Amino acid sequence: MKKSWIIALNTFHESLRKKTLYIVLVFGLVVIGASRLFSFLTAQEELKMIQDVSFSAIEFFGALIAIFGSLGAISSEIEKRTIYTLLSKPITRPHFVIGKFIGQKLILLINFVLLCLFFIGLLLFKKSMPNVEIFKALFLIYVELLLISSITLALATFTSDAFNIIFSFFLYIVGHLTSYGRQLLERTENIILKGLGDMLYTLVPNYENFAIRDKVVVGVPVSWQYVGKTTAYGIIYIVIAILIGIYFFQKREV
């Protein structure tokens, strides 16, 4: 684990140099800040609008950071040939993959915290104390972002950047639509279609599970039990993604 941590810190420092992530972060902050433009609404409606826009911006720009940050984590080591020297050191390939996973999660955490601080600052500016429900929603968004980042990194161990970016965004969109897809398929009587739908529903993580923001914005409380269950659901997929990443990277020639 120590070796993975050393690689993670190196990955973290490397990611801090990527300008793309800063651009995405700035866009995120601008969008959250722009939610103040709804000041013509009543105070209560404005707060709801700020929360709604901010949750969406944190999730969307967080997803962009998760995907773009993880995208080149492995391929850049191969393209720049830094991997030759690294793999000749006393580390195993799982050390390398886990180190990359942890390093990307650290960079994601920093960006996420900055977006959240800006959002909370905006609420405080509007003299609205953030309640625990807001933190529950933010926490589940972070778990979702960890999952998105893990999937992109797992794909990076065996696919090209071009395929990875397309597939990661495809999964992100499909992951938000699986619940609707399942509802539609429940109406069909075609067994094959139903079976395929069930298989897809199991394989593709349902990102809508993490989206409790609509409830939080309108003041509907979400139980801790739900938060715990959804976190466990996310962790299971994250662990599977890490194992897939390790499996493919152990077979990969660089």
Added chain:
Amino acid sequence: MALIETKDLTKIYELGWNKKVIGLNQVNLQIEEGEIFGILGPNGSGKTTCLKLLLGVLFPTSGEALIMGKGPLDVNMKKHVGFLPENPYYYDYLTGPELLKFYGRLFDLSPAEINNRTARLLEMVGLAGAKRLSLRHYSKGMLERIGLAASLINDPKILVLDEPTTGLDPIGCKETRDLLLQLNQQGKTILLSSHFLSEVERVCSRIAIFHRGNLIEQGTLKELIGQYQANTLEDLFVKSIEKFDQQHPA
């Protein structure tokens, strides 16, 4: 027992649908402790493939690659190996000392050990004055030097060097040669691949010539020159390759 050994080591690259290229063909090498062993060969002859297989960067199609009797993925074996790749690339946002610290930590060295070795190695490769410069500002020759320092951070028993003098000026080349001889006198076994014949001639105790993925000759320089009735290493190199091409037309 040889310190570095390959047994029928073969690597076939699969380049898409039904297209295969032989990278290395049943190579048997034996390198004893304390040797400076040179691998020679034209571009694409399999030199780098052989080194990558020994270090576990590539996987063999068949055969075995062993260092200290262990396979290329053995973590304990890697603690005793230093590697300098061809045209080394490093994390360009790091400075020289930061790079050595990063690699030193992967060898479980203590911070004190890392600091001592870093100062000594930077002095040795002539980069003590460039401590604050990030690697992106290094010249090709400086990268080669920091690569050499990085390969020595763990004080390895075995040094594997792929084209260690590429990019160095004549003085840098001479300094590297002297350094290799000095490291060898300290007991380090060195395996180096090069297409600079004069460099190999001056430092290597034994050589192997690779061509089209095959190990076509190995032995001491004196033995091989006698065998081919050659005047120089260059003459020997050309004659051995011509003989192989005649016997094995492409």
